[in-house]
Amino acid sequence: MNKSLYLLLAIILSAFFVISCSSPVNNGYDLKKENRSAATTKTKLTEFYKLLSDEKYEECLNYFSSTLLSYPGAEALKTGLKSRNKTNGLTVQHEILYQTKRNDQNIGDLIVFHTKCFTLEGTYHFENIAFLDDENNFKIEIYEYSNLPYVSLEKANDTASQINIFLTEIYRLINKNKFDDILPIIDTEVITRLGLEKIKIGFEKEAAKIRGITNFEVENISSEMLENIPVVIMTINAINPNGNYKNEITLSCRSEGYKFAFIKAVKDNLLDAIKDESSDVNYDIQKELKVFYNNLSDKNYKSILNSIDKLVFTEVDENTIKTSFINRNEHYGVPQEHEIRNYEEHNISGRKAYDIQLIVNNKNGIMSSESLTFILSSKGEIKLYAYKYSEYN
Numbered sequence: 001m002n003k004s005l006y007l008l009l010a011i012i013l014s015a016f017f018v019i020s021c022s023s024p025v026n027n028g029y030d031l032k033k034e035n036r037s038a039a040t041t042k043t044k045l046t047e048f049y050k051l052l053s054d055e056k057y058e059e060c061l062n063y064f065s066s067t068l069l070s071y072p073g074a075e076a077l078k079t080g081l082k083s084r085n086k087t088n089g090l091t092v093q094h095e096i097l098y099q100t101k102r103n104d105q106n107i108g109d110l111i112v113f114h115t116k117c118f119t120l121e122g123t124y125h126f127e128n129i130a131f132l133d134d135e136n137n138f139k140i141e142i143y144e145y146s147n148l149p150y151v152s153l154e155k156a157n158d159t160a161s162q163i164n165i166f167l168t169e170i171y172r173l174i175n176k177n178k179f180d181d182i183l184p185i186i187d188t189e190v191i192t193r194l195g196l197e198k199i200k201i202g203f204e205k206e207a208a209k210i211r212g213i214t215n216f217e218v219e220n221i222s223s224e225m226l227e228n229i230p231v232v233i234m235t236i237n238a239i240n241p242n243g244n245y246k247n248e249i250t251l252s253c254r255s256e257g258y259k260f261a262f263i264k265a266v267k268d269n270l271l272d273a274i275k276d277e278s279s280d281v282n283y284d285i286q287k288e289l290k291v292f293y294n295n296l297s298d299k300n301y302k303s304i305l306n307s308i309d310k311l312v313f314t315e316v317d318e319n320t321i322k323t324s325f326i327n328r329n330e331h332y333g334v335p336q337e338h339e340i341r342n343y344e345e346h347n348i349s350g351r352k353a354y355d356i357q358l359i360v361n362n363k364n365g366i367m368s369s370e371s372l373t374f375i376l377s378s379k380g381e382i383k384l385y386a387y388k389y390s391e392y393n
Helices: 031-053 057-063 066-088 162-176 179-185 188-194 196-210 270-275 280-297 301-306 310-314 318-332
Strands: 091-104 108-119 124-133 139-146 215-226 229-240 243-254 257-265 335-348 351-362 367-376 382-391
Touching: 031 057, 031 066, 031 091, 031 108, 031 124, 057 066, 066 139, 091 124, 108 139, 162 179, 162 215, 162 229, 162 243, 162 257, 179 196, 179 257, 188 196, 188 257, 196 243, 196 257, 215 243, 280 301, 280 318, 280 335, 280 351, 280 367, 280 382, 301 318, 310 382, 318 382, 335 367
Parallel strands: none
Antiparallel strands: 091 108, 108 124, 124 139, 215 229, 229 243, 243 257, 335 351, 351 367, 367 382
């Protein structure tokens, strides 16, 4: 599949802050209290979705924390909720994909839900909602929605998460070495495009390298759109008696759940490629990366906008993009230094593209996990195509 255009920015409502909490979970809570809290927030979640579907925006405001009601404010919240319904449709059913509890020293105890919301028309999207536990007075402190599923390493390596359960099943079936057993969980569109025989040959070739998996750990995870289908792409360190093997597994996110799309071996030298200054292209990518973070640190948003590929502006207007960069700097603080964690070259609609994943230290003391995609224009110019960020866990 060729990668299609996905939004430049991870923030859908530019007025909403992404407040991910990376502090360790406090394990000293009373279990009964924790169970009651989870039940209460699930009820509030259902109530909130019902009011949102009925377009009762004033009543929806009662579910937000005083912090969000102060900034961005009630009117901005109502505008965002109306935009959510207009863009994604009215929710008639929701599914909780993942639930966890986190403690943040500055915010407090948060109960976090990753949900999938369905419309009457059969469309679906994903949401990230966190309730602040303020003496059992639960209020929404974080609210985000996107066409892409919300992912994290914590979630991917949690044996209770759907992603981890599905990965466990994939490796179990690989170990069995029977293609017919794994066929039911393969995405049907992949089968249609590539043909059953080609998939079988490719699967058996890759599976032969790693059969006998006893354990695995997801080392990197991201979500994006592939030809208008949301997918999750993971780099996984799988262990069998012969050693460790790194694989890249892609899951498509269908309405009925995850489907197995691709598996391939990961080359060990991808990250080294961008550090090799003997390559003119890679040297230019490093240069563009440095210019981007210098402009972001200097709040030179005009220069950043000028560096963006024109194709992006067919999907997102300049003001929305600029506002999101401003919000990023206000919350995290301007970037001070960054470390490249992963680098990959691929093609987008026949054009050479370069994905870079980084960990960034910011002025406000918050570390962020960020990814940029640069793309070559028809004139051979390097342009910014995508930029995503979230708090580093």
